[in-house]
Amino acid sequence: MDAKLRQHDRVGVEICDLIKVYRTKVKDVIALRGIDASIPAGRAVGVVGPSGCGKTTLLNLVGGLDRCTAGSIRVGEREITRRGEKELARYRRETVGIVFQFFNLVPLLTAQENVELPLRMVGWRAPEREKKAGDLLEVVGLQSRADHRPDALSAGEQQRVALAVALANDPPLLLADEPTGELDSVNAEAVMGLLRDIVHEHGKTAMIVSHDPRIGGYVDQVLRMVDGRLVSPPMAGN
């Protein structure tokens, strides 16, 4: 595995007084009420909490998928909350890899092609692209299913492909939003184990949002959220 994933500069995440308000016609919804948190470089943090507490909102903001109403997020040396869309897109390409609950694979592409997609975005040439994608699929144990489209893969296999996609550009920061939400317990353990191994062995910083009570066994630190706030000091993980 080591030969296939190179070491990357580690980045930490600093979140300062983060506020997110969703404005609707009916009423304003305050999703985050001033989050302060710190994820040391090379550490994995789990974010837990009841449904609707703002976990996914927090992850979306750290991932550059959405914009905060107030506050700041620093990833490594980079402050991302004031960046333009073009810079955020570059941030998403080069710095962060996201694993989604519903996999978010492109249904028309094969597993191989899905993994190659981020590499195309940064201009990798075909031979190198294909090799890298193949290596990543081998890391997640799906090299034999490289030519299959997502609808031909099981949920667990799809999530593993999604993990390979997230790792394609060697991002120093890995985000996972309920990565095991659609999986059975066996597959969930497999995926979480894979995540843990990748994070620890390659020094990646990770934020994992989950309902899974076993999350503590896979991360260094657990943050608990309720109603848009961190409610307790970070709990030590396993």
Added chain:
Amino acid sequence: MIGYSLITLWRARRRAALVIVGLSLAVAIVATPAVALDSEIQTLVRQLVESIPYDYLAQGFSSEYDNSSATAAGAQGVIGAEPVVISPPGLTFAVGRPTSGAGANLTPINIAFVRASFASFAGRLGFSGSFQLPLGTLAVPDRIAGRYGLGVGDQIQLLNVVNVCSSAASCSMENFTANYTIGTVLTTPLASNTASHLAQPLSFVPGRDVVFAGLDALDQMRTVLNLAIDNPPLLRIFVWADRGQLINPYDAAETQARVLHVEREVTAGLADRGFSVAEGSSPETGLRISDVVRVVDDSMVFQRGVLLLLSLPAIGLALVFTRMSFESGLAKRRHEIGTLRSRGSDVGMVTAGLLVEALSIGAVAALCGLALSVVLSRVFLGFVNASLPGSGSIPLNEISVSLSAIAVTIIAAILAAFLVAYPLVRRASNIRVVLALKVISPFETAVEYQEARSFLLTALGLSSLLLFAGLAGSSGQAGILQFLLGALLAVLIALAPVLLILGVARYVTLGTDRPYRGLARMVRPWLGQLDFLVAEGLRRNPRRSSNLAVLTAFALTFAMFVVSLAAIVDAQTSRVARTIVGGDVRFDSGGITAGDLANLSARPDVRGATVVDFISSNYGVLAAINGSDYARTVTWLDSYYFEEGGPGVVASLASTNGAIPNAAAASALGLRIGDQLVLNVVIGGGRTAHLYAVIVKVVAVVMALPGLQRSGDAIDFNPTIVVDRQTLEASGLTELPLTSPGERLILRTQSAEDPHVVARYLEDRWSGTAIVYQDFLESLRDDPFRAALFGLLYTEAGLAVFVVILAVASAAYASGVEREGELATIVSRGFDRRRLTLLLLGEGSAVGVIGSVLAIPTTLVLLWAFLRTEALIAPYSLPMEFVVPLTTWILLLATLGGIAIGSVLAGLRLRWMNLPKVLKLRGL
């Protein structure tokens, strides 16, 4: 990312198919006017060229008839040459029966000396028959033969009166006569001037008064009749070229070059004989072949613009359909776009990728559209055009597509794809990433509907309509003001239906769901209580439903308008023909007595006959009729013509001493019904002049009356007053002082009889011109531009309907796909899956009905507006009548039927869906 775009485009080619279809249709529709014009050009050129009887005329003094003709015929590009010697002008000949004595049945004629082979080309000069004329025989046109009751084998006498001088001081008029046998009676077209083709080089008498003799009889007849024909005579050689090689209807310069080339060839061949050669021209238009293509080409500039402009509605509909398909496709890919954005694609990269797909689709659509335009042109020319009245003259064209046309089409299609796709792509690419990732269903659960906007659109539309009505009611503008007013009205009436449809459609489809619920009940007999699913299906995708309703309304409005307009124009053409001719046959002549009229009426093929006498008076021309005869004969008399009063007054004109002035007379004299008028008619002149005062009472005012126009137009702008002949006789006017056009006979023939028979009889019996209604009507309809215009409009109306059916069917298909899960659930609960197609039938039909309800009043308003505008900008023609033919309603029902069938077919896949698989995928 370009690679990614092309891969996904290929793999999702079915998704792109509808967009390609829409864009291909738009491309094909753009190409159709070009095809229409090509056909029109060919036909116009052919028509104009056909009126040119010969291509070249060589003239010179020679007795070498055969050698000279053979030399001319041997020139490159020439297919025939015939020599003719014509007796010189200024001589008077007479024809009469030998037994009837000198002076009886005398008619001035000319003699044309020809070869037997003249028969091959004589038809072009208006003569058909054999020219095999041994010595002592003549060929006589049917005019002369019919007039004098002559036939083949009969003898006629030719008389030449010549001033013969035995010495300088002693001259006397001498008669030279000879008897000849009629060898052939030549057929000439009815009421035609084709025989005057001979008059062109002759510069005198019409061809109907020409007799033909063999060239080898020239010397003998010259001697016997003392003909002043030179020796050698002035020989005229008519030369005919291969017109298929000579004329390129699309290239005036090339045609002129070819014509000049052949002329030089003929000239060179005959140069040593001293012949001069000139191009032939049409006696009707004066055009030569070298002029025809250029003249037609010049006239096409305006028509090109008009036809392209008239294609815009259909092009617009096809592009709207393309846009809808593209938008639907993008909606389905919103999650994919979110995924790309989440992986690091910025807005520009996503936009570029989607545009590459759109432009690729445009290129494919261009090629498909070109191929489709060839098919459409075949449909247009071979079916649509041929089925229109009077338009069968446009032949099936050979379609050729140049490289430049292909290049232009590809560029235009790509540009159209870009213009359609770009705003949609920008919007889709800019969507918030989290929103795009969350959206799994392509449903639009909310559309920002602003009632104020609907109200504003509707109000603007109504205002435009009211403004139009107000302006259209104004009259009296002249010249440039009238033109500007017409232009403004055209803009208003183009805007009004668009605004009204958009405004009302938005309210009906977005502002309330009552129409959906109401229309959903259409399928309640089959769906039972589940009819609410139909309304639900329409409501959950409000933008799509609204777009479909608007598309249906526009397409139906356009199609119904076209069909009705064609009927209105054709009805007006018939009305004009009926007004000008008055009956089945109209014959202007003189000398028709009461006895002649009685004899005519007694003919078994004549149903009725009436005579009109045109007389001068102090208040303009009087048209003297027998009111009851006229009313009985002219069955086309109806209230249309009457500005005041009604058709019933005509039959009783004598008993009421009535007078019916036309609008010009009524306006000039300020006449209304009930006004008394004293008409003064003067007979004679100078000391013998006698004034007759006729007192009449105005009983009606008319635009025109059938058959009573003095000019060749449907409306006579000179004051004319119709009175009964008995009223004039009662005032002492037994002898009528005729003025142009003199005396006119209007006939109705029996329904199964050929009117040409009695028309020919009239022309033979009296000197005059007979007009047959059917021929006249066909000549009005036989307008290549009109045929091209309506053929094009009909084709595009059909395309518009096709686009609508396709759009609704594809929307029904998409609706079925989107709701597969819930429909599977319903079926799993016990619903008969065969009835699922009825759900989509209900949705499609509801949209179709909404569109129809919007289209019907819009069409009627447009037709009314068209008629008002036409009356304003063309006040000098008969007003068009408001006609909505049955075909319009059939078209409407057919469209609704097509929508229903399309929706049912689109839903067929639901009947065979794999229930367990669908339920599993939906997490059940």
